[in-house]
Amino acid sequence: MTSIAFIGLGIMGLPMAKNLVQAGHDVIGFNRSRPAVDRFVEAGGRGADSVAQAVAEADLVFTMVPDSPDVEAVVSGEDGVFANARDGAVWVDFSTIRPDVSVRLAEAANAAGLRALDAPVSGGEAGAIEGALSIMIGGDEDVVEQVRPVLEAVGKTIVRVGPAGSGQTVKAANQLIVAGTIQLVAESLVFLEAYGVDTTAAIEVLAGGLAGNRILDRKAASMVKHEFEPGFRIDLHHKDLGIVTSAAREAGVVIPLGALTAQIMGAARQKGYGSLDHSALLLLVEELSGRGSDA
Structure with a gap:
């Protein structure tokens, strides 16, 4: 003990x-x-x-x-x-x-x-x-x-x-990948729904192929249901992407997709979604596509 x-x-x-x-x-x-x-x-x-x-x-x-x-x-x-x-x-x-x-x-x-x-x-x-x-x-x-x-x-x-600080550097990279993946899953779900596809079936087959990822496994079903009880809030992911973009700039590393994703996360926060799960990026994609309503 x-x-x-x-x-x-x-x-x-x-x-x-x-x-x-x-x-x-x-x-x-x-x-x-x-x-x-x-x-x-x-x-x-x-x-x-x-x-x-x-x-x-x-x-x-x-x-x-x-x-x-x-x-x-x-x-x-x-x-x-x-x-x-x-x-x-x-x-x-x-x-x-x-x-x-x-x-x-x-x-x-x-x-x-x-x-x-x-x-x-x-x-x-x-x-x-x-x-x-x-x-x-x-x-x-x-x-x-x-x-x-x-x-x-x-x-x-x-x-x-x-050495010291390395864990935080790897976590920054983790948050970059997670945010980008959530955004792409959100865009894919809105795209599928626009064409009337059976999203549950689509998620199953996508998860079994090269597009398979943890976001599809853990988040996609609740995203389709618009259930955004926070497991990790947009507010916190916004903070983490600030760490990523700042650290990348200091190292002279260009992260164009990461910077765009950070802006999207910030926009979701400004829309009032900050207390929701980061999978609520779906709401912003829906709104920009003219297919949803404010949370």
């Missing part, structure tokens, strides 16, 4: 923390809003009233919060992770943030006596619930191997991709 602090019990964090409890670990959770902590306690975890309380006795500290400023707020200051975690504890950040911020915070963690890994995840809410996330990790290999048995409770594909 490992003593774990889990900071951030949102759509992704709560099921991840629950899976750690089910794997037999002692997990104490903290979230800015208390109802999420209460739900975690009901699932067998322990609740904390502050970050400092959560991390005080933990061997592993996991953070899963929305953006770079949120991570910085959680780890910094008198009540933060760095000031209150045990010397030698491992801090694993599951959040998706800017690679440069991740590198800087890893250096600050080391200076505070902690060992740091950036370990963003992919798989959405379904993957979090199933304990089947893909985890891309930046940091020292020996630390990765030390925590791997614990990570196996939340992920199935666990790969070290390089």
Whole structure:
């Protein structure tokens, strides 16, 4: 049994923390809003009233919060992770943030006596619930191997991709691919419906061929039904594509389709779809095609 602090019990964090409890670990959770902590306690975890309380006795500290400023707020200051975690504890950040911020915070963690890994995840809410996330990790290999048995409770594909910040770079590429694929699936569905095709049958045959992909498998059926309960919100994917376009520009890499997809995601957000699942890009395609109505 490992003593774990889990900071951030949102759509992704709560099921991840629950899976750690089910794997037999002692997990104490903290979230800015208390109802999420209460739900975690009901699932067998322990609740904390502050970050400092959560991390005080933990061997592993996991953070899963929305953006770079949120991570910085959680780890910094008198009540933060760095000031209150045990010397030698491992801090694993599951959040998706800017690679440069991740590198800087890893250096600050080391200076505070902690060992740091950036370990963003992919798989959405379904993957979090199933304990089947893909985890891309930046940091020292020996630390990765030390925590791997614990990570196996939340992920199935666990790969070290390089030094600090590398996990965030790979996650940026992941978000680029996912956003572009959702947009193409959305366009395809509107195209199929315009011609009166049986979309359920079309999805089945497309998924079995070279066009097959996880978006078709996991999202297409709910897109056809216009069910956009958020597994991953447009607001967050908009943020992630900002990371991608900024990092690409800094590296001198041209991503024309990625930049266009970022603009489309931003347009969907401006239309008021930000709180919906990122598959709600379908609504914007319908509207531009004159085939739908505002959400």
